[in-house]
Amino acid sequence: MSTAPSPYRSMISPRSRRLRTIGLLLLAAIAGLTLYGYFSLMPSLRTARASYERSRDRARQSSRLSTLPPASNVGASVNVGASASGAGASARPLERARKALLVKVIFLYAYWSVCGLLIVAALFVAWLDLREVSQNYLHERRALWNEAAVRMQREKDGRDG
Numbered sequence: 001m002s003t004a005p006s007p008y009r010s011m012i013s014p015r016s017r018r019l020r021t022i023g024l025l026l027l028a029a030i031a032g033l034t035l036y037g038y039f040s041l042m043p044s045l046r047t048a049r050a051s052y053e054r055s056r057d058r059a060r061q062s063s064r065l066s067t068l069p070p071a072s073n074v075g076a077s078v079n080v081g082a083s084a085s086g087a088g089a090s091a092r093p094l095e096r097a098r099k100a101l102l103v104k105v106i107f108l109y110a111y112w113s114v115c116g117l118l119i120v121a122a123l124f125v126a127w128l129d130l131r132e133v134s135q136n137y138l139h140e141r142r143a144l145w146n147e148a149a150v151r152m153q154r155e156k157d158g159r160d161g
Contacts, residue, residue, distance in 0.1 A: 041111060
């Protein structure tokens with residue numbers, strides 16, 4: 001005894017299978033990038049920010065100390081050149097830390113933008129697959145209705161003839 005094939009046997013076409021594979025690969029890439037970004041890149045941004053804040057605090061402290069007259073040498077002359085070079089030396093690490101933080105922030109914006117584009121691509125692939133399945137469903141439904149109409153016509157002709 002042979003079973004009749006399902007009327008919806010070709011609902012998932014090879015194109016739909018291909019789109020689903022692409023969608024699955026996109027979702028896997030999104031998951032991997034999200035986990036890497038959350039557990040690796042975001043903590044590095046936090047450490048860069050902390051380094052910048054430490055450098056900024058050191059620069060503020062050194063600028064405060066260089067503007068105050070020394071307590072032990074009230075009558076002595078102040079060495080202006082030493083305080084100016086001290087402030088410049090503390091500004092260099094601050095500038096370096098600020099630029100490093102800025103580069104990391106720009107990189108993170110680009111990284112999460114790529115993740116966002118991959119999400120949009122996955123949504124687009126899902127929409128294409130939905131459209132493909134809907135078209136296949138419509139074709140199958142039309143074929144069933146046509147088959148039913150032909151069968152009814154044959155039965156009507158058989159009774160009349």
